[in-house]
Amino acid sequence: MKLFITLCLIICFYGCNTTKTQNEKSSKKPNIILINIDDLGWKDLGFMGSTYYETPNVDKLANEGLIFINAYAGAANCAPSRACMLSGLNTPKHGIFTVSPSDRGDTKTRKLIPIKNTDHLSDTIYTLPQMLKSAGYITSSFGKWHVGNNPKNQGIDVNIGGSGKGNPGKNGYFSPYSIDFIKNGPKGEYLTDRLTAEAISFIKKHKDTTFFVYLPYYTVHTPIMGKEALIKKFENKIGSNGQDRPDYAAMVASMDENIGRLLNTLKEVGLEENTLIIFTSDNGGIKSISSQEPLRAGKGSYYEGGIRVPLIIKWPKHIKPNTVSYKTVSNLDFYPTLQTITKPSKTAPLLDGIDLSPLFKNQNIVQRDLFFHFPIYLQNYKMGHDQSRDPLFRTRPGSVIISKNWKLHHYFEDDAIELYNLLDDVGEQNNLVKNHPEKALELLNKLNEWRKKTKAPIPQKLNPEYNPYFSNI
Known part of the structure; x- marks a missing residue:
């Protein structure tokens, strides 16, 4: 009888523990990988329509996840x-409007004195990595940080290559490197390869924990430097629609190859099923390097080419593969989405984005407007080839609102308005202010209300050095 009771207790003990283990496994928070490519254009990928660039691994990722066609960065440059993505706050709330200084271009061509820029996120801002640490994640960053001098002060446990620097510096993408917090590799080592190797090493080391990998590659930011063999490969390929630079194509190909390495690692260590992956770009591509037609302009502009970006989210068993969403979303939405999924002990006090997770279940999300505020100047890249409002600047001070299919630009220098219907005119060629004055007024009122609510600074002081008759063209 005693033996029978003992056996029953043993069976009960192991049965309960097995059930507990299975429940823990099924309820385990997902590992999170956020891949943020620098200056990659909306149409610089095969699955987005490019026939020149070769991105088989990212295309495969797209087939395995959810593609967002109408995804936006929080701002038009790095x-x-x-700052928007990592804080969950729009630009007026953190004060980072550009890469300093804010008074770009010839002073004689600037009518207003722009708002002074803030370089880095304040230490008082509760960042996305800090939130994830509160949810039990070990956090890491491999690449360009750019919103503070040391990511470890802003919620990152392991940092390789990230600081306040916004580009790879004078030596570019080949070791010895000119960036911070990284040891030089063998001479000629390629930075994109190295950052991926570091991320893979971290994943293997922490495969039994719950981790966050932020992978903000420096690529494809200038200087445009690809591997020689890849450059030669693309020299023999015919480009089209403004996409034909072999050196840039080589950088895109190296990026894609390394995404493949990362995805293969997840499979090898058995983490693919429980890893949520976000793939995006920080802003549009540079127009003179890679055209995003039919989108107008590029990086630094608040026309679509400067702010619309590629976006894929993959989460096996939670997101149906090979699906597409036309909902208007922003990188401001990553923070609230991940916060909902990870359930941290300390949540952010305020976020400007929305939770996208209902879309994962084929449910709807709240219809909202997107706002952009840029009280600064950005000089042109290539005069006459940027598709900007005038040949001198990619951006003059102003704000933008996107409301459903409508988009309104408001410029501060001359109080001018541009109104576009993105459904019919995604290239923003036909200003409809005169055709739809009621809609223009409606959106301008919404924009004014938002600026008042967020205390968005508007430049009003006239520049004494401005000369309306001066031209440096």
């Missing part, structure tokens, strides 16, 4: 976009 630092403000990253």
Whole structure:
């Protein structure tokens, strides 16, 4: 009888523990990998329509996840976009509007004195990595940080290559490197390869924990430097629609190859099923390097080519593969989405984005407007070839609102308005202000209300050095 009771207790003990283990496994929080490519254009990938660039691994990732066609960065260039994503706050709330200084271009061509820029996120801001640490994640960053001098002060446990620097520096992408917090590899080592190797090493080391990998590659930011063999390969390939630079194509190909290495590692260590992957870009591509037609303009502009970006989210068993969403989303939405999924002990006090997780279940999300504020100047890249409002600047001070299919630009220098219907005119060629004055007024009122609510600074002081008759063209 005693033996029978003992056996029953043993069976019960192991049965309960097996059930407990299975429940723990099924309820385990997902590992998270956020891949943020620098200056990659909306149409610089095969699955987005490029016939020149070769991106088989990213295309495969797209087939395995959810593609967003109408995805936007929080801003049109590096630092403000990253600040929006990592803080969950729009630009007026963190004050990073550009990469300093904010008074770009010839002073005689600037009518207003722009708002002074803030370089880095304040230490008082509760960042996305800090939130994930509160949810039990070990956090890491491999690449360009750009919103502070040391990511470890902003929620990152392991940092390789990230600081306040916004580009790979004078030596570019080949070792010896000119960036911080990284040891030089063998001479000629390629930075994109190295950052991926570091990320893979981290994943293997922490495969039994719950981790966050932030992979903000420096690529494809200037200087445009690809591997010689890949450059030669693309020299023999015919480009089209403004996409034909072999050196840039080589950089895109190396990026894609390394995404493949990362995805293969997840499979090898058995983590693919429980890893949520976000793939995006920090802003649009540079127009003179890679055209995003039919989108107008590129990096630094608040026309679609400067702010619309590629976006894929993959999460096996939670997101149906090979699906597409036309909902308007932003990188401001990553923070609230991940916060909902990970359930941290300390949540962010305020976020400007929305939770996208209902879309994963084929449910709807709240219809909202997107706002962009840029009280600064950005000089042109290539005069006459940027598709900007005028040949001198990619951006003059102003704000933008996107409301459903409508988009309104408001410029501060001359109080001018541009109104576009993105459904019919994604290239923003036909200003419809005169055709739809009621819609223009409606959106301008919304924009004014938002600026008042967020205390968005508007430049009003006239520049004494401005000369309306001066031209440096």
